[in-house]
Amino acid sequence: MNPTVLDTPEALADFSNKTVATDELASLAKLNFNALSAKYAPTHRLVILMTTLLLMTLILIAHHQPWLALPTEVKVVFEVAQWVIGTIGLLAYLYNYFADPKKQYSLREQDISYQSGLVFNKTVCQPILRVQHVELKRGPIERKVGLASLQVFSAGGAMHTFEIPGLDYDNAENIRQYILSHKDLTQHG
Amino acid sequence: MDKELEAEVVEQATNATENDSTTHNWQRVSPIALLYFVLKVIKNIFGNFIYLAPALYLGYDKVAEDPSFWLPIIYGAVALIVLSAVLSFYFFQYRLSNQQIEIRSGVFSKKYINLPFSRIQNVELTEPLYYRPFGYTCMQLDTAGSVKQEAKVVAINKHLALQLKNEILAAHQPVTSTETEDVTETQTKIEDEVVLDTRNLDDLVIHGITNNRVWIFIAGMAPFIDQISDKIGQWLYFLGFNVEQYFEFEGKSGWQIATTAISLTLMVMIPITIFSIIGSIIAFHDFKLSRSGDRYIRRSGLFTRNEVTMRLSRLQVIVRQQDWLDVLLGRINLKFEQSNANFQQAQAGQLTNKIIVPSVTRKECQFLIDDAYPENKLKDVEFNRVSPRLLVRNLLLFILPISAVIASLAYQQQPIITIVYVLIFAVFISVLITMSYIRWGYAADDNFIYVRKGCLGVDYYCFPIYKVQQAGFKQSWFLKRKQLCSVEFVLASGAINIPYVTEATGLCLLDNSLYQVEQSKKNWM
Numbered sequence: 001m002n003p004t005v006l007d008t009p010e011a012l013a014d015f016s017n018k019t020v021a022t023d024e025l026a027s028l029a030k031l032n033f034n035a036l037s038a039k040y041a042p043t044h045r046l047v048i049l050m051t052t053l054l055l056m057t058l059i060l061i062a063h064h065q066p067w068l069a070l071p072t073e074v075k076v077v078f079e080v081a082q083w084v085i086g087t088i089g090l091l092a093y094l095y096n097y098f099a100d101p102k103k104q105y106s107l108r109e110q111d112i113s114y115q116s117g118l119v120f121n122k123t124v125c126q127p128i129l130r131v132q133h134v135e136l137k138r139g140p141i142e143r144k145v146g147l148a149s150l151q152v153f154s155a156g157g158a159m160h161t162f163e164i165p166g167l168d169y170d171n172a173e174n175i176r177q178y179i180l181s182h183k184d185l186t187q188h189g
Numbered sequence: 190m191d192k193e194l195e196a197e198v199v200e201q202a203t204n205a206t207e208n209d210s211t212t213h214n215w216q217r218v219s220p221i222a223l224l225y226f227v228l229k230v231i232k233n234i235f236g237n238f239i240y241l242a243p244a245l246y247l248g249y250d251k252v253a254e255d256p257s258f259w260l261p262i263i264y265g266a267v268a269l270i271v272l273s274a275v276l277s278f279y280f281f282q283y284r285l286s287n288q289q290i291e292i293r294s295g296v297f298s299k300k301y302i303n304l305p306f307s308r309i310q311n312v313e314l315t316e317p318l319y320y321r322p323f324g325y326t327c328m329q330l331d332t333a334g335s336v337k338q339e340a341k342v343v344a345i346n347k348h349l350a351l352q353l354k355n356e357i358l359a360a361h362q363p364v365t366s367t368e369t370e371d372v373t374e375t376q377t378k379i380e381d382e383v384v385l386d387t388r389n390l391d392d393l394v395i396h397g398i399t400n401n402r403v404w405i406f407i408a409g410m411a412p413f414i415d416q417i418s419d420k421i422g423q424w425l426y427f428l429g430f431n432v433e434q435y436f437e438f439e440g441k442s443g444w445q446i447a448t449t450a451i452s453l454t455l456m457v458m459i460p461i462t463i464f465s466i467i468g469s470i471i472a473f474h475d476f477k478l479s480r481s482g483d484r485y486i487r488r489s490g491l492f493t494r495n496e497v498t499m500r501l502s503r504l505q506v507i508v509r510q511q512d513w514l515d516v517l518l519g520r521i522n523l524k525f526e527q528s529n530a531n532f533q534q535a536q537a538g539q540l541t542n543k544i545i546v547p548s549v550t551r552k553e554c555q556f557l558i559d560d561a562y563p564e565n566k567l568k569d570v571e572f573n574r575v576s577p578r579l580l581v582r583n584l585l586l587f588i589l590p591i592s593a594v595i596a597s598l599a600y601q602q603q604p605i606i607t608i609v610y611v612l613i614f615a616v617f618i619s620v621l622i623t624m625s626y627i628r629w630g631y632a633a634d635d636n637f638i639y640v641r642k643g644c645l646g647v648d649y650y651c652f653p654i655y656k657v658q659q660a661g662f663k664q665s666w667f668l669k670r671k672q673l674c675s676v677e678f679v680l681a682s683g684a685i686n687i688p689y690v691t692e693a694t695g696l697c698l699l700d701n702s703l704y705q706v707e708q709s710k711k712n713w714m
Contacts, residue, residue, distance in 0.1 A: 026700065026703075026704070027696055027700045028660075028662055028696055028699055028700060028703075029696050110703075110707035111703060111707060119665055119666050120663065120664075120665045120666075121663070121664050121665065121666075121669070122661060122662065122663045122664075123661065123662040123663075124659060124660070124661045124662075125659065125660045125661070125662075125699070125703060126658075126659050127657075127658075127659075127660075127703060127706045127707050129706060129707060129710060130657075130658045130659065130706065130713065154658040154659055154679070155528055155658050155681035155713065155714075156658040156659050156679035156680070156681060156684070157679075157681075157683070159684070160658070160659055160679045160684065162659060184707075184710060
């Protein structure tokens, strides 16, 4: 019922399109979820750590540079900024340490779902019929470690872009192909 | 067989346009468009008014000092504006051929747009005041795709525009039947337009009072807002009204302060209401909603007449909106909302993406809703309450900080009266929170989902289930323990939430919607 793994092109060839829910109503409660790439969580934590450290270093340099004498007010602002950035960075690190493993996705014949959130858990389900286009987004770090984010656009607008982060590149490409070759898209799109 | 038919359609279409002019070749728009371009340049300049203001202010003194030196420069600037308008006019060309429209424009950066009629989703005719005596109109063509891909023919003969519009929208009709009569039938259908609703002046005045339409007025006045506020200050001073005196609270009793507050509110409210009425008249003067075939056409406007056409299939959600004043007066604003995607760049004040029928009575409203979706049961559907935990959460979120404030006031040994004020305020807000909880309601039948919400006023949303673009299931850790959840339906016109329903109901709503979307495979537009 749920073609969960799509590692090989053969999976696409065996593609069936039984109508959902004639035998038993498919439910979001019964989704078979797949985990994101194992590389995602560590990379994400590293990025948060590096960003925080970089920002703090920049402020530290600006604070103690020898060329320009700063007014005391500015120095106070810098000090507060250090603390704020440090705290936010630490909290983000801790939060994602526990939240990242909760992120998971599920692919069914007719739709694709993504679940995330530690305290506020959210499952978004995107019917493939309503997809307008699909993109793979890869930043420099994602390219380095071989990850990709899958973005699925519907007519719901930019606020409701469906995105799955941290997929292995090959897997992301497979999912993209699966969506693009979906019968609904090729016929109704 | 199909090809033959297609050829015939094309021939018919081209014949129709050939009658008026040979639009096959590249051609310019009417010279009246010069006015349009001049105004556009000026508008662009005034759009950056904030940056220009200091320069203009300084400039004014300089010019007054030495007109003989500065006048040529001003003339030069005017000449430049005119020249750029002439150039924009010269380079603006369009061509109609083979069921498509091509537009070339731009002086330095050239733009070329090619739009097949079948890809045009919406045709909007706008008649600025200065076009009307000459019978010209602006024709805006929207595609479902991106914002950049939209075309505007800036001045076109109104007669030709209407003809073109019919043709474009007819190109949309899925001509599946092989009978050629079908085409002529749709052609005739287009002509008999049924007026569904008109609005009179008194309706518009009511609409102005109950709804804030100030922005329509302000949007037009934006470049002059500084001068206006200066003038108002001068008038007030002239009338012997000292503003500063008003804000001296020392040595005044609580009641005096209260009366001051009330009179101040009135002083602000009355002009706002008047402007709002004016705004409402500007936007909705001579409002007419009509239907021809499967298309709704809205025409309105005092200065610039606006014509919006929407196919019924593009309708995403019906919103039946009532503010508290509307509830008292028994009036309803009815909105037919369509896809938002094209209009994110549009100004906040524009009404183009929805067909709004201002301040209709209950009966008229029901008639219009039934006309659009005959099988909907908005009128007599029974709404389910959401879980009372929503009320508890909202009250807690609000009351905890308030009680902290009261505690700290008491701790500082403030006079009882301050604490009483805070308490009155707290009770007032709590009543609002309770009202808003009572308003929440949802219902579903085979084809539609209905949502009711509001606070003092009440809004009803009704959308066909198969129009859902995306579905969301939200559950916080606390909700999970109580087996509650919130659900979200994303439509092309925006998202609609239902908070705090039981997990089973939420899942049922979502699963059913997804099933309808995926199984019916109906197009959403």
